[in-house]
Amino acid sequence: MDFRLGEKELALKEEIRRFAEVELPPDWRRSTPIDGECRDFEFEISISKKLAQRGWLVMSWPEEYGGRGASLWEQTVYEMEISYWGIPGAGMGISGTQWVGPCLMMFGTEEQRKKYLPLIASGEKDGVWCTGYSEPNAGSDFANLQTRAVRDGDAYIINGQKVWTSAAHQARWCWLAARTDPNAAKKHQGISIFIVDMKSPGVTVNPILNYYGRHHFNEMFFDNVRVPASNLVGEENKGWYHLMQALAFERRSLAPITYGGFKRALEELVKYAAQTEHEGKPLSQNPVIRAKLSDLAIDLEVLRMFAFQIAWRISQGQIPVYESSRNKIMSDEVMRRVAITGAELLGIYSQVDPDSEWSKLNGTIQGAYLGFPGMAIAAGTAEIEKSIIAQFGLGLPKSY
Amino acid sequence: MDFSLTEEQEMLRILARDFLAKECPKAKVREMDKDGKGYDPQLWRAMAELGWIGLIFPEEYGGMAGSFMDLVVLMEEMGRNILPGPFFSTIALCALPLFEYGSSEQKTKFLPQIARGEAIWTFALAESSGRYKASEVKLRAVSEETNYVLHGCKLFVADAHVADYILVAGRTGKGKRTEDGITLFIVDAREPNVKMEAIPTIGGDRQFKVSFDRVAVPKDNILGKIGNGWDVVDFILQRAAVLKCAEICGACQAVLDMTSSYAKERIQFDRPIGSFQAIQHKLAGMLIDVEAVQYLLYQAAWGISVGSPSPWQISAAKAKANEAYQRICIEAIAAHGAIGYTMDHDIGLYYRRVKAAEFAAGDTDLHREVIAIELGLS
Numbered sequence: 001m002d003f004r005l006g007e008k009e010l011a012l013k014e015e016i017r018r019f020a021e022v023e024l025p026p027d028w029r030r031s032t033p034i035d036g037e038c039r040d041f042e043f044e045i046s047i048s049k050k051l052a053q054r055g056w057l058v059m060s061w062p063e064e065y066g067g068r069g070a071s072l073w074e075q076t077v078y079e080m081e082i083s084y085w086g087i088p089g090a091g092m093g094i095s096g097t098q099w100v101g102p103c104l105m106m107f108g109t110e111e112q113r114k115k116y117l118p119l120i121a122s123g124e125k126d127g128v129w130c131t132g133y134s135e136p137n138a139g140s141d142f143a144n145l146q147t148r149a150v151r152d153g154d155a156y157i158i159n160g161q162k163v164w165t166s167a168a169h170q171a172r173w174c175w176l177a178a179r180t181d182p183n184a185a186k187k188h189q190g191i192s193i194f195i196v197d198m199k200s201p202g203v204t205v206n207p208i209l210n211y212y213g214r215h216h217f218n219e220m221f222f223d224n225v226r227v228p229a230s231n232l233v234g235e236e237n238k239g240w241y242h243l244m245q246a247l248a249f250e251r252r253s254l255a256p257i258t259y260g261g262f263k264r265a266l267e268e269l270v271k272y273a274a275q276t277e278h279e280g281k282p283l284s285q286n287p288v289i290r291a292k293l294s295d296l297a298i299d300l301e302v303l304r305m306f307a308f309q310i311a312w313r314i315s316q317g318q319i320p321v322y323e324s325s326r327n328k329i330m331s332d333e334v335m336r337r338v339a340i341t342g343a344e345l346l347g348i349y350s351q352v353d354p355d356s357e358w359s360k361l362n363g364t365i366q367g368a369y370l371g372f373p374g375m376a377i378a379a380g381t382a383e384i385e386k387s388i389i390a391q392f393g394l395g396l397p398k399s400y
Numbered sequence: 401m402d403f404s405l406t407e408e409q410e411m412l413r414i415l416a417r418d419f420l421a422k423e424c425p426k427a428k429v430r431e432m433d434k435d436g437k438g439y440d441p442q443l444w445r446a447m448a449e450l451g452w453i454g455l456i457f458p459e460e461y462g463g464m465a466g467s468f469m470d471l472v473v474l475m476e477e478m479g480r481n482i483l484p485g486p487f488f489s490t491i492a493l494c495a496l497p498l499f500e501y502g503s504s505e506q507k508t509k510f511l512p513q514i515a516r517g518e519a520i521w522t523f524a525l526a527e528s529s530g531r532y533k534a535s536e537v538k539l540r541a542v543s544e545e546t547n548y549v550l551h552g553c554k555l556f557v558a559d560a561h562v563a564d565y566i567l568v569a570g571r572t573g574k575g576k577r578t579e580d581g582i583t584l585f586i587v588d589a590r591e592p593n594v595k596m597e598a599i600p601t602i603g604g605d606r607q608f609k610v611s612f613d614r615v616a617v618p619k620d621n622i623l624g625k626i627g628n629g630w631d632v633v634d635f636i637l638q639r640a641a642v643l644k645c646a647e648i649c650g651a652c653q654a655v656l657d658m659t660s661s662y663a664k665e666r667i668q669f670d671r672p673i674g675s676f677q678a679i680q681h682k683l684a685g686m687l688i689d690v691e692a693v694q695y696l697l698y699q700a701a702w703g704i705s706v707g708s709p710s711p712w713q714i715s716a717a718k719a720k721a722n723e724a725y726q727r728i729c730i731e732a733i734a735a736h737g738a739i740g741y742t743m744d745h746d747i748g749l750y751y752r753r754v755k756a757a758e759f760a761a762g763d764t765d766l767h768r769e770v771i772a773i774e775l776g777l778s
Contacts, residue, residue: 270776298719308403309691
């Protein structure tokens with residue numbers, strides 16, 4: 001055993017800190033990763049390009065695709081630190097860097113790799129992706145998706161509707177799950193993955209505002225959209241198995257991202273507690289508050305261990321199965337607890353609009369409070385994740 | 401980073417699991433609940449022969465020169481099997497500080513005895529408040545010629561009735577801090593003026609009130625430096641917290657395994673209850689708790705193993721373990737239904753031991769405080 005970070009990881013942490021100091025405006029205020037809305041796309045893309053120039057954006061990819069062959073340890077530390085400092089741009093089209101790229105390396109064609117991977121690695125607008133999974137009748141029951149892809153010569157014709165699609169309004173490409181065989185014996189057996197150019201005729205994107213008015217996700221309509229057959233990813237009708245891999249990549253990245261951002265939030269709460277008086281004493285001396293913040297620190301540490309444990313499993317050549325779901329649940333739990341405990345500390349100020357000058361801690365806590373219920377649903381609800389753990393981690397029978 | 405155990409550690413785990421399953425079945429655990437001694441001397445000797453008792457002593461003291469991490473692996477298995485007896489008291493609470501702070505005479509005299517399974521030790525710290533705080537150490541120790549004379553009373557002393565020696569924290573003076581002026585004494589448990597009264601507990605373990613009525617202890621029997629005993633207490637509490645955490649981790653894993661197996665076998669509504677999400681989600685929560693304890697434990701233990709213990713990582717592990725053990729047992733009983741509430745079922749054996757484990761080497765509040773200070777909550 002060894003629980004130290006290596007020299008490379010420690011050096012990287014320091015480099016990212018310096019990057020944040022130099023590249024972010026002094027009043028840069030986003031300190032939790034779940035604020036939801038990208039407010040200045042041009043600025044975020046400019047940072048994205050700088051991250052790419054540093055060789056960080058897709059650091060764990062091989063050099064031929066624009067990465068630098070970094071270990072998953074470095075990748076994990078990078079995600080934690082980027083999130084800690086609130087550096088934007090890393091999550092631009094998070095689909096591309098976190099799962100489209102790795103999936104194309106696993107089961108894309110050489111032509112697809114050569115075309116799309118360098119674009120993602122560049123940090124340019126043309127490397128931004130969205131992911132078309134959920135539909136009105138395919139949420140947790142994702143295999144029930146109805147969007148159709150019908151072969152027509154050297155192309156597929158796509159018709160259907162997607163919903164809750166993050167960043168569809170910014171993306172150049174869509175990683176789309178569609179049904180290619182409606183007569184398959186089981187519904188998950190007739191699904192395939194396609195790369196869709198968002199500029200194709202017949203693609204419509206409409207914003208869906210979340211309950212606090214931010215534009216993060218969208219609904220998408222595909223009306224006879226013609227996609228070249230060469231944009232099929234992996235095997236036709238085997239998309240479900242590829243998608244499970246993609247979801248595992250997605251869920252892996254959640255723990256380090258949550259850890260970094262919420263570690264920062266905890267540190268801010270500790271400072272706030274020390275500087276805020278209640279009945280003649282700083283809040284930090286209140287035993288209830290001390291106990292709650294300690295518990296938060298413990299769960300953050302659990303999240304950190306879980307994040308690195310997955311990196312270790314992968315470094316051993318194993319494929320984590322239930323661990324990604326475990327990390328997703330722990331990640332949501334940390335967000336929920338920081339939001340609720342943080343709001344308790346802020347007291348009456350927890351209701352102030354995060355953008356208002358009345359807001360404490362730059363609105364971090366209200367952002368978390370408003371955002372965490374949504375984040376807990378994205379990429380799989382707690383109920384679905386727990387069922388995955390029961391089935392694959394404990395070998396219990398399928399429950400649905 | 402590396403989360404893997406060594407091959408030797410994996411082998412020790414398998415050996416310990418098999419040995420304990422065979423030599424200490426739950427029938428024996430139940431028998432020991434009612435036994436006068438509370439442990440099986442024959443099994444104790446067998447463990448000594450396997451080299452487990454002296455596992456981490458150097459060979460010159462009759463040990464196997466194992467690492468702290470090896471001990472963690474062994475104690476996880478002891479916890480999994482809820483091995484009754486004074487292993488934790490003897491090794492975690494006494495032998496480790498003896499090795500670290502003992503004079504060479506003390507080590508030569510006491511450690512080989514312990515390794516051979518011929519001496520049982522325990523540690524007496526808490527007094528009437530039941531708290532492990534320096535300010536609560538009030539037992540008086542007064543210098544008289546070549547002796548110190550101990551007068552006072554200790555509570556919740558584990559396994560005192562079978563102990564040959566008791567490590568006692570007494571007050572020899574006062575200083576600026578409440579930690580100053582505390583000294584640790586090695587006391588012969590058979591001294592006539594050492595009196596014991598059992599404190600019956602819900603756990604089937606053995607704890608005692610131990611009174612010291614003007615007990616003379618030779619000055620040679622001071623462990624560490626006079627007045628600096630709290631440093632030794634800190635050392636003990638940190639190591640013991642991690643080792644208790646190892647026992648808890650094994651116990652939690654056992655409870656999860658038994659509940660998961662039961663959920664696959666028990667049929668209701670013509671289906672295994674493990675196919676119901678209400679049961680699945682309980683079990684998934686239990687698994688997350690178990691793994692949280694496990695990795696916090698390994699990190700804290702690794703720090704000790706390489707000579708740089710992290711107090712806050714240790715406290716994080718123990719605080720989490722305390723809470724998780726209780727939660728896991730309660731969820732497990734619920735998942736079992738009424739059968740889990742019976743004397744015949746094993747879950748109760750674990751649940752009844754939650755509180756003893758929680759208060760050994762620091763309760764949750766104590767460990768949260770360590771973390772609060774580390775966070776900078778002043």
